[in-house]
Amino acid sequence: MTDVGVSxxxxxxxxxxxxxxxxxxxxxxxxxxxxxxxxxxxxxxREVAEAIRDxxxxxxxxxxxxxxxxxxxAAGEAAASADDPAAFRAAxxxxxxxxxxxxxxxxxxxxxxxxxxxxWERELAAGAERARPAAxxxxxxxxxxxxxxxxxxRCLAIGAHGASLLGxxxxxxxxxxxxALATAGYGTALGVIRSAYARYGDLLVWVDETRPWLQxxxxxxxxxxxxxxxxxxxxxxMAGYFMSRGEVDAVVVGADRIAANGDTANKIGTYTVSVxxxxxxxxxxxxxxxxxxxxxxxxxxxxxxEERPEDEVTxxxxxxxxxxxxxxxxxxxxxxxxxxxxAIVTEAGVLRPPFGPALAAACGGAT
Ligand code: MRU
Numbered sequence: 001m002t003d004v005g006v007s008x009x010x011x012x013x014x015x016x017x018x019x020x021x022x023x024x025x026x027x028x029x030x031x032x033x034x035x036x037x038x039x040x041x042x043x044x045x046r047e048v049a050e051a052i053r054d055x056x057x058x059x060x061x062x063x064x065x066x067x068x069x070x071x072x073x074a075a076g077e078a079a080a081s082a083d084d085p086a087a088f089r090a091a092x093x094x095x096x097x098x099x100x101x102x103x104x105x106x107x108x109x110x111x112x113x114x115x116x117x118x119x120w121e122r123e124l125a126a127g128a129e130r131a132r133p134a135a136x137x138x139x140x141x142x143x144x145x146x147x148x149x150x151x152x153x154r155c156l157a158i159g160a161h162g163a164s165l166l167g168x169x170x171x172x173x174x175x176x177x178x179x180a181l182a183t184a185g186y187g188t189a190l191g192v193i194r195s196a197y198a199r200y201g202d203l204l205v206w207v208d209e210t211r212p213w214l215q216x217x218x219x220x221x222x223x224x225x226x227x228x229x230x231x232x233x234x235x236x237x238m239a240g241y242f243m244s245r246g247e248v249d250a251v252v253v254g255a256d257r258i259a260a261n262g263d264t265a266n267k268i269g270t271y272t273v274s275v276x277x278x279x280x281x282x283x284x285x286x287x288x289x290x291x292x293x294x295x296x297x298x299x300x301x302x303x304x305x306e307e308r309p310e311d312e313v314t315x316x317x318x319x320x321x322x323x324x325x326x327x328x329x330x331x332x333x334x335x336x337x338x339x340x341x342x343a344i345v346t347e348a349g350v351l352r353p354p355f356g357p358a359l360a361a362a363c364g365g366a367t
Contacts, residue, residue, distance in 0.1 A: 065112065268334050
């Protein structure tokens with residue numbers, strides 16, 4: 001794995017989004033923030049899968065890290081019940097398939113599963129002592145922890161590169177939550193904002209509330225509040241108003257999957273913001289680790305878009321917000337075309353159009 005030149009001190013993280021312990025994966029429960037800081041303890045891979053599906057943990061890098069932790073749990077469990085490598089591999093294959101199926105859009109999930117699979121295939125192929133299930137399980141636990149620490153390091157590097165795109169006094173709009181809560185602990189888009197604020201000490205963040213799950217209002221605003229970074233919460237429909245008045249200097253968002261041509265899937269509503277930014281001449285930046293890039297997908301048209309339950313739109317926390325019987329649609333993500341993106345900020349640096357060759361070069365040198 002590429003050395004991004006930044007090391008992560010996990011003890012300094014204010015938010016532990018995912019913690020990978022010997023026999024459990026601990027997740028901050030993102031469904032109840034900001035009113036409650038509660039932790040969910042997952043002791044099996046199935047509990048981790050359920051936590052990803054029900055949004056206890058969310059955000060592309062964070063669900064990848066959680067899935068890696070889930071596979072470490074699966075390995076520990078399988079090693080305890082069988083010393084037969086074939087049964088052990090079958091148990092891991094089942095867990096990998098179950099975790100990958102939880103959410104289809106963010107490629108970081110499949111990426112983390114593939115990273116873990118590479119470890120168990122390598123160790124099982126090594127034979128002798130190394131191929132014993134208990135030894136492979138130990139190697140998988142170490143790899144999951146390394147994926148977590150590495151995510152923080154990559155986000156710190158993204159923050160450092162991205163801060164140079166902003167300046168003192170800028171007003172920056174972000175959509176959804178691409179912060180510490182969406183990663184292992186620092187954030188991509190919010191990592192850029194954090195780094196810029198640390199550098200300039202003068203910044204205003206426009207926070208889109210992000211219907212229907214309110215990741216902006218509940219999570220991004222919470223993170224900014226905790227750190228004392230100035231922000232104003234706006235409902236999603238207000239972004240154009242502030243852009244038309246010249247009150248937005250830049251947009252920074254995260255990503256769930258970046259196609260080979262730079263088309264980017266992110267939280268539903270991101271595409272709308274990109275069109276507004278283009279109309280008003282506001283630079284639109286995507287911040288993401290290279291684990292979000294999927295070179296096997298030529299363009300955004302081939303990115304699978306998750307459809308979530310209708311009642312997540314017609315209700316909020318069980319309270320109806322529409323007439324009884326109202327039907328709804330709920331695509332959880334949309335695709336921003338590469339043409340609307342000014343730059344993609346990665347741990348390898350700031351990539352500019354044309355994104356095809358830039359992404360290919362960055363991934364070639366970093367994976
Ligand atoms: O449905 P969610 O909350 O998992 O969606 C999250 C997003 O769309 C984020 O912007 C994206 O994962 C980037 S996180 C660094």
